[in-house]
Amino acid sequence: MKGLLSIIYVLELIHYAVSIDYDGWLNIKIEHNLNCKDAVYCSRGNIALKSIRSGLANIEQTPFAKQHIEHLKEIAETDGFYTVKTLVTSADNQGTELISSVKARSFLENGLSDVINAWMLPNGAITAVNFQATNSSKPLQASKDGYLVNSKFYLRHVELAPVPDTTSYIQKLEREREAREKGEVKDNRSFLAKYWVYIVPIAIFVMISGAASNAETAGQAAR
Structure with a gap:
């Protein structure tokens, strides 16, 4: 039991440590699967955060x-997906690759406009980067260099679920067990709660006996 309590205590310390506010730089390299010739993915752009x-x-x-x-357009004709790969790097992470996809038709119909969400844990680790086409219904915006990609970026924080107080619960169970072994636990249940298993059969027997007696008396009266 003491060993289990020690393990739980260490886990709670780890949870406290990763919940500390984190700051540092973050870089997200964006690649996609459009017009990449012999490669599967090629460069689309980059997102950089100094803080x-x-x-x-x-x-x-x-x-x-x-x-x-x-x-x-070719992908959209088959109702296919436009796929984006991101490479996330930070001061503590040398590189994590993440994949996200959106309907090519939706991305095209909304003028190459999308929302990029990066989901971050309290320790600064990025667990997901997803792309969503906006519902803007914008036409394609052409410039001298090509068609502009309109993106909005949001850094989302993943909140960890509260850790249950397992230490106190285990200690309570241990105290109750020791009390039972010493005979210190008092049974505060009512008389019916304690002895219902004996009372119910007797009550059923009395009811059946009474019904049979009443039936016999009714038969004799009819004769």
Whole structure:
């Protein structure tokens, strides 16, 4: 029992440690599966945060060329997905690859506008980066360099569920067990709660006997 309590205590210390506020830089490299020639993914842009705590991001993305739009339309014709791969790096993380997909048709119909959400744990680790096409119904915005990609970035914080007070509960069970062994536990139940298992059969027997007696008396009276 003492060993189990020690393990629980260590786990609670770890939970407290990862709940401490974290700050540092964060970089998210964005790649997609459009017009990449022989490669599966090629560069789309980059998101950089100097301070995780502030959440302010600098988004740089390469405009789509005509070939990108044509490839996106081909995927949309088959109701396929436009896939994005992100490589997340930080001061404590050398690189985590994450994949997200949206309907190509939706991304195209909303003028290459999307929302990028990065989900971060209290210790600063990014667990997911997902892309969602906005419901803006914007037309494609052309510039001299190509078609502009409009993205909004949000750093989301994942809140850990409260840790149950298992230590106190186990200590309570231990005290109750010791009290039972010493005979110190008092039974505060009512008389019926204690002896219902004996009372119920007797009551049923009395009811059956009474019913049989009443039936016999009724029969004799009828004769």
